[in-house]
Amino acid sequence: MGRPPSNGGPSFRFMQYEVTEMDAILQEHHNMMPAREVLVSLAEKFSESSERKGKIQVQMKQVWNWFQNRRYAIRAKSNKAPMKLNITPMPRDDSAAARSVPQQVAAPIPDAVPATTSASSAAGARRATSENSYMEFEAKSGRDGAWYDVGTFQSHRYLDKGDPEVLVRFAGFGPDEDEWLNVCKHVRQRSLPCEASECVAVLPGDLILCFQEGKDQALYFDAHVLDAQRRRHDVRGCRCRFLVRYDHDQSEVYLCFFLFNFEMHLSCF
Structure with missing residues (x-):
């Protein structure tokens, strides 16, 4: 990116x-x-x-x-x-x-989404976005630190230690730009x-x-x-x-x- x-x-x-x-x-x-x-x-x-x-x-x-x-x-x-x-x-x-x-300039950002809700939301994010047009997300790329619209969540995984992760496909980008990102730190509801x-x-x-x-x-x-x-x-x-x-x-x-x-x-x- x-x-x-x-x-x-x-x-x-x-x-x-x-x-x-x-x-x-x-x-x-x-x-x-x-x-x-x-x-x-x-x-x-x-x-x-x-x-x-x-x-x-x-x-x-x-x-x-x-x-x-x-x-x-x-x-x-x-x-x-x-x-x-x-x-x-x-x-x-x-x-x-x-x-x-x-x-x-932009207006204030609210508190981050709690981990307890983020994990479950990430697992069913693709279903949620299709059923509720208001449930959209953005994610922070690990490559440049910028925030991008999430197109789809391709997969998710639970690690032995730390927070769960989701495989994000950014809107407008192809699979070669997919990233595994920490749900609690790098994914939030779209601005x-x-x-x-x-x-x-x-x-x-x-x-x-x-x-x-x-x-x-x-x-x-x-x-x-x-x-x-x-x-x-x-x-x-x-x-x-x-x-x-x-x-x-x-x-x-x-x-x-x-x-x-x-x-x-x-x-x-």
Whole structure:
């Protein structure tokens, strides 16, 4: 799956006609992740376009990321419930503006699923996902430490010592990417997205799931909120900034809601 490059290069963006085509395909699949062959075909097609040929090679994982993000955004609009929260203004601090890197932010993550329920859930996960569309999972890859949607649980096993494990097939990936993962530590119920208008739910100390962008792709990683700078919203939406520290590499960045679009949105639990 590969970690995203960290060479400071510009983030990859799809062109509008590419987005339109992928949107149509997603609708045809009823908001389900298309097969790997479809993603590969799209990547090859986009790479051969007059705007990209000989310049930018579109990767299948970039297409896969777009579909995953778009599915989250659609699910956010359909599952949103109104809520009222108290807003506590945070003092503005522009001293660190020079080192800020606008990216994405997410809302708080709840406690991990208890081991007693995880083991039984993993054993019947495939049945559960087919019978209840809301029982979906995501898993943390042991290869790059990023979180991915679970396509299916292929098998499970109980070890002599430690927690049970499941063989995960990630959505949009083939069997060569399958991984045995610890149920209690690396599998959880899939995150639900929220919108920029709910930025008040993000508080210092929260554990969140958010993007970390590289030159070619952006992956989901866990992070902790260090500071929240509340600002007045405008026609573009939220202008607040959040300083977060990624758990996997301890890097710190500022995340800005107003830079979001349908490709770059926040995901909450």
